[in-house]
Amino acid sequence: MRDDRFWAVIPARGGSKGVPKKNIKDFCGVSLLERSIKTLKDSKCFDKIIVTSDDEEILKHAESAGVISYKRNKESESFDHVMTDIPVLEYLKSLKESERPKFCFMIQCTAPFISSKRYVEACEKLINNPNSTIFSASEAHQFLWEEYQSDKDESIFWQPINHPFNKRLGRQYIENIQVHETGAFYGFNTENFIKSKFRFHTYAIPLTTSKIESIDINDEDDWKYAEYVYRNSLDDNK
Numbered sequence: 001m002r003d004d005r006f007w008a009v010i011p012a013r014g015g016s017k018g019v020p021k022k023n024i025k026d027f028c029g030v031s032l033l034e035r036s037i038k039t040l041k042d043s044k045c046f047d048k049i050i051v052t053s054d055d056e057e058i059l060k061h062a063e064s065a066g067v068i069s070y071k072r073n074k075e076s077e078s079f080d081h082v083m084t085d086i087p088v089l090e091y092l093k094s095l096k097e098s099e100r101p102k103f104c105f106m107i108q109c110t111a112p113f114i115s116s117k118r119y120v121e122a123c124e125k126l127i128n129n130p131n132s133t134i135f136s137a138s139e140a141h142q143f144l145w146e147e148y149q150s151d152k153d154e155s156i157f158w159q160p161i162n163h164p165f166n167k168r169l170g171r172q173y174i175e176n177i178q179v180h181e182t183g184a185f186y187g188f189n190t191e192n193f194i195k196s197k198f199r200f201h202t203y204a205i206p207l208t209t210s211k212i213e214s215i216d217i218n219d220e221d222d223w224k225y226a227e228y229v230y231r232n233s234l235d236d237n238k
Contacts, residue, residue, distance in 0.1 A: 006123055007101040007190075008046045010036060010062075010109055011087045013078040014055025018219035023053075023109055024061050028230045032217070033058065036109035037065045043119035047101065052091045054078040070094075084108070085199050092194055103130075104190045106199060110217045111136070111184035112226060114209065119185070122207050126187045129205055134187040137179035137206035138214035143168075179206045182214040 012033055016022040024031045030038075033051070040049050051062035052070045054077065059069035070091050072078060077087040088106045103126055105119075114136070126134045144161040159165070162178060186199045193201065212233070217223050 005101060006046050006103045006105065006187075007048045007050065008040050008105045008107050009088045009091060010049070010051045010107045011084040012051055012053045012055075012058050012062075012109060013087075014053060014058055015078060015080070017080065019217065019223050021057075022217065022223075024058055027112060027223075028227060031061060032109045032112055033061055034065050035112050036107060036114075037062070037067055039114060039116050040107065040119065041066075042116035043123075044116075045119050045123045046105070050091065052077075052087045085197070089194065089197060092190060097191070100190050102190060103127075103187060104193065105185050105187040107185050108183050108216070111182060111213070111215065112217070112230070113213045113215055114184045115213065118207065118209060118213065122185060122187050125205060125207060129203065130189055131192060132188075132203040132205045133200050134185075134205050134207055135199075136182045136184035136186075136209050136214075138182050138209055138211065140178045140180040179208065181206075182209060183216050184209070184213070 010033070012023040014021070019025065023033045027035065037049060040046055049067040050070055051059065051067060052072055053059050053062070054072045054075070059071060062069040072087055072090065074090065076082065077090055084106060088104070092100055092104065105122070118136070122134045126132070143163050145158045146161050148157055148159055149155070150157060188199065188201070193199065195201070212229060215222070215226050215229065217226050
C-alpha cells in the first residue's frame with residue numbers, strides 16, 4: 001500500500017483576470033501562494049505539497065518555497081472556464097497508481113486566512129470518512145431567490161430557494177443548517193476522485209470555518225477587503 005497518506009495539490013494558473021498575477025502578488029508582505037504553502041507546512045499533515053501551473057514564474061515561487069512544481073502539459077488545463085479539478089486530475093493521472101497517495105487535498109491559495117489547525121481537522125475527518133469529500137464551508141444565513149421565466153407569456157418572476165414564500169423565520173429558528181462552499185480546500189480519496197473526475201463523488205461533509213477564514217479573493221474588491229481585515233487583525237492583537 002502507498003506510504004504517503006496525504007498530499008496537497010495547489011492549482012495556480014498564471015492568467016488570473018480579477019486580480020492580475022493574483023497568486024504571486026504581494027499580500028501584506030508575502031504572496032498568496034507562499035502564505036498557503038506555509039500554512040500547509042505548519043499543519044504537518046501533508047507528505048508532499050505540489051503546485052501545478054502553466055506559469056513559469058509561479059513554478060519558480062513554488063520551488064523557492066520548497067515544494068514540488070509541476071508544469072501543466074495541456075494549454076486547456078488553464079482556460080478561464082476550466083474548473084480546478086482538471087489540472088489536479090491531470091497531475092495525479094500523470095503518476096502511476098502505486099505512486100499516488102491514498103488521500104489528496106485540492107487547495108485554493110486565494111483563501112489567505114485558513115489556519116493550519118483547520119487542515120488538521122479536515123485530515124482527521126477524512127480519515128474517519130475515507131470515501132467522502134471534506135470541504136471548507138461557512139454557515140449560510142442568506143435568504144436566496146431565483147429568477148424564473150413563465151412558459152405562458154415569458155414574463156419574469158422570482159421564487160425563494162431556501163425558504164418558504166409566505167413565511168419568514170429568524171435565522172436562529174431555521175431547522176436545518178445550511179452552508180455554502182468557501183472553496184479553500186477539498187479533501188478526498190485519490191482513486192475515487194480519478195474515477196469520478198470530480199471533487200464530489202460519493203458523500204460530502206462540510207468543515208465549518210470562521211467568517212474570516214471564509215474570505216476568498218476573486219477580484220480587486222475582495223483583495224482590498226482582505227488586506228483591511230488582515231491589518232485590523234494585527235491592530236487588534238497589539
